[in-house]
Amino acid sequence: MWRELRPLGRHPDSGGYRRFAWTPADAECRGWFEGQARLRGLVYEVDRNGNQWAWVGDPGAGDAVVIGSHLDSVPDGGAFDGPLGVVSSFAALDELRARGVEFTRPLAIVNFGDEEGARFGLACVGSRLTAGQLTKEQAHRLTDGDGITLPRAMETAGYDPDAIGVDSDRLDRIGAFVELHVEQGRALDLSGDRVGIASAIWPHGRWRFDFRGEANHAGTTRLVDRRDPMLSYAETVLAARREARLAGAVATFGKIAVEPNGVNAIPSLVRGWLDSRAADQESLDAVVTGVEQAAHAYAREHGVELDVVRESFTPVVEFDHALRDELARILGKEKDPALAVPVLGTGAGHDAGILSGRVPTAMLFVRNPTGVSHSPAEFAAEDDCVAGVRALADVVEGLAGK
Numbered sequence: 001m002w003r004e005l006r007p008l009g010r011h012p013d014s015g016g017y018r019r020f021a022w023t024p025a026d027a028e029c030r031g032w033f034e035g036q037a038r039l040r041g042l043v044y045e046v047d048r049n050g051n052q053w054a055w056v057g058d059p060g061a062g063d064a065v066v067i068g069s070h071l072d073s074v075p076d077g078g079a080f081d082g083p084l085g086v087v088s089s090f091a092a093l094d095e096l097r098a099r100g101v102e103f104t105r106p107l108a109i110v111n112f113g114d115e116e117g118a119r120f121g122l123a124c125v126g127s128r129l130t131a132g133q134l135t136k137e138q139a140h141r142l143t144d145g146d147g148i149t150l151p152r153a154m155e156t157a158g159y160d161p162d163a164i165g166v167d168s169d170r171l172d173r174i175g176a177f178v179e180l181h182v183e184q185g186r187a188l189d190l191s192g193d194r195v196g197i198a199s200a201i202w203p204h205g206r207w208r209f210d211f212r213g214e215a216n217h218a219g220t221t222r223l224v225d226r227r228d229p230m231l232s233y234a235e236t237v238l239a240a241r242r243e244a245r246l247a248g249a250v251a252t253f254g255k256i257a258v259e260p261n262g263v264n265a266i267p268s269l270v271r272g273w274l275d276s277r278a279a280d281q282e283s284l285d286a287v288v289t290g291v292e293q294a295a296h297a298y299a300r301e302h303g304v305e306l307d308v309v310r311e312s313f314t315p316v317v318e319f320d321h322a323l324r325d326e327l328a329r330i331l332g333k334e335k336d337p338a339l340a341v342p343v344l345g346t347g348a349g350h351d352a353g354i355l356s357g358r359v360p361t362a363m364l365f366v367r368n369p370t371g372v373s374h375s376p377a378e379f380a381a382e383d384d385c386v387a388g389v390r391a392l393a394d395v396v397e398g399l400a401g402k
């Protein structure tokens, strides 16, 4: 499976993947998924929102166990984010068939469309539409960098954009969704485990900081006469690092806009975007409040005006406790506590997080030795991937096998 997926949407210069929603590279990945489904004699279907499903048993029977992930990528993404979950799902089914397991519940493998949001700027579009977190009207307004709207992109790819929208009937037929994903951090590497179970997706948000000063000549304006917003911005970046460290959280200024953006001009405006995530709401609030207070103090010091706007926010997603404990029971080697499977939080969003509001949902993570993700350097060792497949097969057998 990896051999077939490897060349699809891979950029020859960067070696990274550019599998954006509804592009030819995406179509190739989707063609691969359909081929894998048909190869195994599964019931193949595409839902109204463009998500692909491959079923063992009757899709209409209800209480289905669903596994899978996504095949699209960020710009120059790695090979594992998304595809590891889909490949492992097909491999887990092969493993279960080799074990001679029969199923008491329908089983489906899913490929959610447009998870990364690389093209239209909104993540998890396929699962959001299905769960009703994104309406058809909102989705129809999404536009890519070339001015192509989502409905036009879907149409070009051969799908009906007027059919999209909440799909409660489908969600009502799912009893559990388990997404396996490469870890996007180093917790498993540090703990020496191959596989872990997700506890929660951290609350996260984005805040825009507008520092407004006075543009002036970089050569003739005395230092004491300046109202330079770059200084207060720079000090705020350091404050974000400090506050995040104190709270055991993360905070990043990764995007900045400067006006007039001239080498020989003191800026009139520095606009920086803060992305912050923490294990719990209290810690996140502490970070953001701390950064805001520091930024206001630095702005005053330099005679600069400051506005802070929260642009987006996602509260904590706690995965279903009963399902999580069930996974821990299935995977835990109770006789040897040293082999127990670790439970960890994550700072990254996933389709599983979107669905968790409607369906009992859990996640398995596979060790990533460097923690690097969203980069061609993303990696998981073959032994760890195999351990992930076995864990997923064990989970499915535990939930749906007889």
Ligand SMILES: [Zn+2]
Pocket: 070, 081, 082, 115, 181, 350
């Ligand atoms: Zn992913």
